[in-house]
Amino acid sequence: MFNEVDKSYPIELVAEFLGINSRTLYYYEKFNLVCPLRRGRKRYYSKEDINWLEYVRELMYEQGMNLRSIIILIKRRDAVILDRCPEDVVLCYKNYLARK
Amino acid sequence: MFNEVDKSYPIELVAEFLGINSRTLYYYEKFNLVCPLRRGRKRYYSKEDINWLEYVRELMYEQGMNLRSIIILIKRRDAVILDRCPEDVVLCYKNYLARK
DNA sequence: TTACAATTTACTTTTAAGTGAAAATTATTT
DNA sequence: AAATAATTTTCACTTAAAAGTAAATTGTAA
Known part of the structure; x- marks a missing residue:
């Protein structure tokens, strides 16, 4: 579904893939849990963003x-988060931290 | 109130000091958040236990x-917990970990 | 044997997490 | 430019689960 060639995905597609409401993604963004690329005012989630969100869901559920x-x-750049994280998610996480 | 000479305090006194219900202390114990000394079947909390509990409350509230x-x-012996912890609480925490 | 602490069960309260719907904003089409 | 469509934003609400507690019961030390 999310092949490597495409680099970004609109919110509805991501929500559907994760099996959650798109409003939930806005909600997470309010908490600075994810920070999708904006082209215009539209959001585009990278593959890494999606992996990151899957990991966050795992931590929660x-x-x-x-x-x-x-x-x-x-915020504390804590090892707990990174420990059992797949490599590409760590990557995304670090990019995410770099941005703030 | 809790001077260094006395080494342990019964649950009701601790609950009152922390401003919480004693049932809450049992509740925390169920989660292995604290492990008071037992003399007979009665619980005695050390000064460090109390500091530890105060710190837990801070993390929560x-x-x-x-x-x-x-x-x-x-469980992960994480630095987050120890970081901003007063020295004696760290001590208590380490004793606590050693016991399990 | 009684008085107090511990335990158990089941309940209440609180709040985080999630969501629906309408309004607002921006983009797109004709 | 007006109409239409798509996405975001806001506000208020619902849901579900965690946190906390009451009451009844059990155990036991003194």
Whole structure:
């Protein structure tokens, strides 16, 4: 579905892929959990953004962490987050941190 | 109130000091967040236990972390927890980890 | 044997997480 | 330019789960 050639995906597609409401993606953005590229005012999510979001969901629903905790760990550039993270997600995470 | 000479305090006193219900302390214990000394079947909390509990409360109510996240960090012996922790609390935390 | 602490069960409260709908904004088409 | 379409934003609401607690029961030390 998300091949390597295409570099970005609109919010509705991403929401559908993740099985969540697009409003939830706006919600996460408010918390600075993800920061999709903007062309005009439209959002485009990279493949790494999507992997990152999948990882965040895992932290929430498999580990039981709450958003606030995840954000605290992001801000502290914490090893916990990076530890069991797939390589490309780490990459995305680092890009994400670099941007702020 | 909790001077250095006395080494341990019963649950009701601790609850009152922390401004919480004693049931909440049992609740935290269920999550292995604290592990008071048992003499007979009665619980005795050390000064360090109390400091530790205060720190846990700060993480919850000032930082907005949830119990599950705190527990995850404890299990991973995470730097986040220890970072901004007063020295004696770190000590208590390490004793706590040593016990399990 | 009684008084107090621990335990259990099930309940209440609180709040985070998520969402629906309408309004606003920007882009697109004719 | 007006109409239409698409996306974002806002506001208020719902839902679900975590956190906390009450009450009844059990256990046990003194």
